[in-house]
Amino acid sequence: MADHDAESCSSQFIYDVFLSFRGSTRCGFTDNLYTALTNKGITTFRDDENLRVGDRIRDTLLEAIKRSRMSIAVVCQNYASSAWCLDELVQIMECSNKGTKRPVFPIFYHVDPSDVRHQKNQYDQDMKKHESRYGKDSHKVQAWRLALQEVSNLSGKHCKVHSYESEMIKSIVEEVSAKLPPEPLYIKHPIGFDSHFEAVESLWNIKSHNTICMLVIYGDGNKTTFVGELFNKFRHQFQAAIFLDKVSEKSRSVDGLENLQVALLYEMGVHKKPKLGSTLKGSSDIKQSLRNKRVLLVLDDVDDTEQLDSLAGGGDWFCPGSRIVITTRDANFLNNQVLDGFKIEKYCINEGEFDRMEALGSNQKQDKVVEEDMVGFENIFNDVTKQLKENDSRVDVISIIGMGGLGKTTLAKKIYNNEVKKLFSCCVWVTVSKDYKAKELLQSLLKGCGLWESIKGKDISEDDQKSKVQKFLEKKKYLIVLDDVWEPEVWDEVKCVFPKNNNGSAILITSRNDGVANYTGSRSYYPPLLEKDESWKLFCKKVFKGGECPSVLESIGRLMTEKCRGLPLAIITLAGVVGKKKRLTVEWMRIMRSVIWYLAKDNSKVTEVLKLSYDSLPQRLKTCFLYFGIYPEDYAIPVKRLVQLWIAEGFIQPPEIGISDGLEVEDIGEEYLNELVDRSLVMVAKRRSDGGIKSCRIHDLLLDLCISENRAEKDIVFCTEKDIRSLGNFKSCRLSLRGNDLDSFNQCDHSRIHSLMCFWKYYDIKNALINVTSFDSARILDFGDPAFGLSSQAAQNLGTFIHLRYLRLHQDPYLENHCDFICFLANLETLIVEENYDFSFELPHGIWRLKKLRHLEGWLRMTSKTAPPDMSKEECLPNLQTLQFVFFEEKLTMSSVVNGRFPKLRKLGLARDFGSECTEHEQLQGLHHLKNLEKLKLVDFGELPQAHEFPSNITKITITTSAFSYDCGIRYSYLNTLGDLTSLHVLKVTSPAAHRGDSLRFAAGSFPNLEVLHLTSMQVREWILEEGAMPSLQHLIIGDYDLDELPEQLWSLTNLQDVLVFAPNPALRNSLQRVKPKNGCKLILKRRDMVKMVMEL
Known part of the structure; x- marks a missing residue:
């Protein structure tokens, strides 16, 4: 890919110089300097102090830096007190460190450069203030510190208190004029020849200052565009750079060669286009001007040696390290010529050759x-x-x-x-x-x-x-x-x-x-990300070239490489950064604190490679991908929640009527996520037992890409307790809140917040109250994981937020008695009342009016007062997909509640109420009415209905019972009834209070399509597996069993891929040592300490 900051391409420079300064120097030194530069004909950008309001002007300043050929930083005593100045300086140093290497000229005005370099005295005070605001280890502060150190190491001017400023300014202007790099060529449609530039660079060995190389480029390709981009890419590495085009055509006009000589000398700053009188005089002048500077000279379209003799002469014309590039249409040009002092290389630019x-x-x-x-x-x-x-x-x-x-x-x-x-x-x-x-x-x-x-x-x-x-x-x-x-x-x-x-x-x-x-x-x-030791090995290979890392640096180096999260390109890029620094602890510590900042800079190869993946996404996936920026680093993101949020944000549109074939927006959302995983932009953290993605992560560098792309639109705002009061400065936004300062949050203006996601840093806020008063336009409110409460005012106000689609909060006593506000959220699609073991949540009676509700989750109590009334199907919850976990109190049963009210219900969780007047079997009656039910979770039910009482489409059943009561343990005979469910693919049973000593028997032909079986914490002594049972089983997980052996028939299952056994007792472990699985099946043992042993037998 072409370097888009090589300035050859889509845009030219607007300014010669960008002037960065603190307002305290404006009326005086900076004004005088600006005037002197302007009088010299140097176009200088200086901002208007009165305009420094808002981010739009900040963006204008940063853009001006990019469009300037060099920068001057007037670094004064209080320069570091201004975040504006520091941001400018970071951008200036980035442009200086990029491939174009734009010059930076520092002026230390009434401040000692060592104070800047080591951030002492006033600089120490100012930087500590920034640390208290943004955090000591924040990328922003680390970038500022690094920029100050870098600029203080540059050659510039030290203007002391009693120096003569007029003389100083005159000297500065002369030096700036001499240091201004040549302007890049304007190329309307750059092609991007990066891979070929590498080949050229290897031919002329640009880093060598001992030779003078002439590169002859011939062929029928677009030579002018090629050398134009070549000139723009490498011109900054020379003291002077001259490009003369159409040499053949111009030399044939009257005084053509002499005019070309005048143009060359003018570019060297020697003459103001005088008449030379003869080409001999011109050659002499050119030789005199070229011999003291490393020069890049490009002569485009040369077809005669006379042109070359008049403009480039011989090797004694040039300073060692100079490079001359000529283009010609004649492949045999210079074949029979001897040019003293030149190393001549030829390169063909035929399209076919490339x-x-x-x-x-x-x-x-x-x-x-x-x-x-x-x-x-x-x-x-x-x-x-x-x-x-x-x-x-x-x-x-x-x-x-x-x-x-x-x-x-x-x-x-x-x-x-x-x-x-x-x-x-x-x-x-x-x-x-x-x-x-x-x-x-x-x-x-x-x-x-x-x-x-x-x-x-x-x-x-x-x-x-x-x-x-x-x-x-x-x-x-x-x-x-x-x-x-x-x-x-x-x-x-x-x-x-x-x-x-x-x-x-x-x-x-x-x-x-x-x-x-x-x-x-x-x-x-699928190559995995590198392990820690592999990452360190790769890092050392690149930095030490086969040598060893000094022991004093190893711990710091390992911490740096760990931040790359095993991505080889990131490690190699980091090694390139570290390799250019001195091998000192202080240098490595500085980089270690800001590894991601170094890797994600605009000119980074890492950013370029990763952004290609983002740029290739269709718009529907771009929007979903950028949403990952709302999550903290290394956060395990529950896929179910993520898809619900995408839907609430409006990222996913429902399928068209008539072509959906039962497809819901949740299915489309999961498909979007699968596409992002397939495109290697999102990593799977954990899979469900049915193979679906349960949780996912995003690499830190991709997260940084999300943040930078979002920052451009100011769409997602990241706030901590340090800057939460600045919310008023932002437009309507999605707020990712980090920290624990609820007092500040409660006092700020919430009217601009479109979505709120809380990621509280600490768990010491459980007695605090959230007081949201003005979320008028909010679509999403997620109050995070700690168990805090809602104030009465907050609860009253929540009922007025008519745009709310997603609400996640926590059970508490106040919510129990003041939850009617939920019934007024007509657009609500997802309601999650997170678990608090001290309380369950009694559903408000009016919740059944929420026709758009799709997901209702929590520990939910349903009584005769709050159960849905006897109403027609049109008045039920027509879009409800998820309902869990529900306690049926009094005489309520599943049959009395369902009654056709939830036609689209896919996922149901039921918890046994021990105080119910109904038996377990009665509580579960009516499940078969749920025609679309796919997943069922049962908590503390020891008895199960007959197979015909389950929905015919059910694919997954999870049964969990408590360890505290013998009455709630599963009776193994009931598991046999599930064996007739032909659609069942996943069965998970955890029952520590099961009836000890029972036998577990799976009859012949039972569980015909079961693929995944989890049996954990069960007190079974014997497991009998009859021939023909579970013919489709692929994955078996068992643990905390009293079993002495697994059934012999198990190892005859032809589809079995792996058997995972947790904490086997000694007898079971011994029996497994004698087992010889067939058909490539893997037997995996895990001890209680989770140390994995894999035996591929």
């Missing part, structure tokens, strides 16, 4: 990358190479899938360049990339096969080109690598060219999108 380079890759370069960057993934490497070696029949398609920066391409290169490559008669590497074009992809294959030259320039159809590739590969054993495939459609474009010659050929695909692997039907490998 494409072939991309198609085949540079093996020499690949090998280097592999050796340095390959850590981890040994198992995948060995598996794939083994597969390639042993396959001698079908065509294998193998996919390596993972997030950007994980090392997929590096792993593929190691496989491609391994000795296994010798087994194939044709090997082709094709880089597909995000913005691929079918025609270019086909051309890359043709070039990789060596077929391009024979058809180049001929009128051959695309189908005929595909046919040529297919015929070429037909009798060969081939290895094709398709690197960086973004979409499944790529496979449709190329699969027809790969013949099924059954000789062990292979196609290796790398992608960020798991959908690609699924679409191609390939065997997939």
Whole structure:
């Protein structure tokens, strides 16, 4: 990707100089400096102090820095007291540290540079104030400290108290004028030749100051655009840079060569376009001006040696380290010429040459990358190479899938360049990339096969080109690598060219999108994030080049690498940052405090790679992905809650009537999340027993990307107790609240808050009261996890928030008696009353009027007073999806409550009320009326209905009983009744108070479609599994059992994949040592201390 800050591209500089200063210096020194710069003809940006109000002006200032060729920082005594100035300085230093290396000229005005560097005296006081506001370890404060240190190490001017300011300003203007970098060329449509720039850079060895290199670029490609971007990219590394275009055309006009010489001298600042009199005089002047500076000289479109002699002469014209680039249409130009003092390199820019380079890759370069960057993934490497070696029949398609920066391409290169490559008669590497074009992809294959030259320039159809590739590969054993495939459609474009010659050929695909692997039907490998030790190994390889880390730095270094969360690209980038610093504890500590800031800077390769994944998302997924920015770092996000929030925000629209086929918005939301997981933007933290995603996480660097993208729109605001009072400065927003300062929160204006998510830092606020008074436009209120209360005023006001879609709060005595406000929330879709063991929540009678309610969760009591009235189906809760957990008190039963009132209910949780006047069986009667019920949770029920009394579509049943009462233990005979449920896929039973000594018997033919079985904390002595029971079982988890052995029939189940046993007693452990599972089944034991032992027997 082209460097968008190389200024060659979409935008030119507007200003020569950006002037950063504190208001206290405005009337005096800064005014005089500004005037002197302007009089010198230097366009200078200076902001108007009266305009420093609001973020829009701040953005204007930061943009002005980006559009300035250099910056001057007037660093005075109270410079650090201003957050504005510090933000400016961070941006200035970022622009200075980027590839363009824009100069920064510091002026230390009446302040000692050492005070700035070490933040002493007034600087110490000011920075401590910032720390108290933003937090000592905040990225913002760390960035400010680093910027101050960096600017204090630069060469500038120290203006002392009694110095002559007029003389000082005159000297400053002269130095600034000399240091102003050359303006970049304006290129309307930049192409982005980054990979080719690397090749050029290796040819002319730009870092060497001992040689003078001339690079001749020839061919029929777009040479002018190429050298223009080359000039913009590298010009900052020279003391002077000159670009002369159309040399051939201009030299043929009257006095053409002399005019070109005048232009060159003018760019060097030697003449104001005088008449030279002759080209000989011009050559002499040019030689004199060039010999004392490292120069980049570009001569575009040269076709005659006379032009070269007049403008570039010989090596004695130039200072060592200079580079001369000429473009020509003549491939033989300079072939027979001897130019003293020049090292001459030639480079072809034919389009085909570049494409072939991309198609085949540079093996020499690949090998280097592999050796340095390959850590981890040994198992995948060995598996794939083994597969390639042993396959001698079908065509294998193998996919390596993972997030950007994980090392997929590096792993593929190691496989491609391994000795296994010798087994194939044709090997082709094709880089597909995000913005691929079918025609270019086909051309890359043709070039990789060596077929391009024979058809180049001929009128051959695309189908005929595909046919040529297919015929070429037909009798060969081939290895094709398709690197960086973004979409499944790529496979449709190329699969027809790969013949099924059954000789062990292979196609290796790398992608960020798991959908690609699924679409191609390939065997997939998913490289994991690196472990801590692997991360440290990779870091040390890059920083110490095979050496060892000093012991005094190791603990700091390991902490730094841990913050990369195992992402190889992040570790390599961090190593690049650290490698440029001195190996001192203080230097490493500074970086360690702000690792994510270093990695996520605008010019970071990490940000660039990760943002590509974000940019490729359709808009519907972009919105959902950015919502992850509302969560704290390393937060395990419950998927159920996340989808409910997306729905409440309006991100997910219901399917069109007539095509939904039972599809609900929750299903669409889960599909969106699966897409983000497939695209390697979201990580699975925990899966449900049915294979669905239960909770997820997002890598810290992707979280930072979410935050930065949201910050641009000021959509999500992050607030702590330190700055919560600043809410009034924000527009309507989604507020992610961190901290525990409820007093400040209660006093602030809530009217701008669209959504509130609380992530309280501490749990010492349980006696505090939330007092929300003005959430007029709020759609989401989530008051977090600690058990605090609602004030009476808050409860009254909540009933007026008519836009509210999602409400999550906590049970407390006040809520128990003042919950009628819920009945007035006509748009409410999700109500969660979080568990508090001291109280259950009695549903308000009017809740049945909430026609839009989809999810109702908590420990919910239902009495004859609060039960739904005997009303028609039209007056029930037509959209309710989830209802849990419900206690039926008095004479209420499931049958009396359901009665057709919840036609869409999918998930139900019932808790036994020991004070009920009905039996357990009576309480559960009526379940069969819930035609769409899929998941059922039962708490403290020891008896179960007959199979025909369960809904026919039920797929998952979870039974949990308390350890405190023998009466609530499950009776094992009732489990047998569940064996006739043909749709049941998951059964989970936890019953520590079960009837000790009972036998557990699963009859022949029972549980025909059960795939997952969890049996934990049960006092069963014997488990009998008759032949033909559970034929579809794949996963078995058992734990805290009195069993001495597992049934022998279990190991004959052909679909069984794994058996996980928690805390086996000695007898069971001994019996398992003798077991020999079949069909690749894994037996896994976990002790009580959760230390995992895996026995693949």
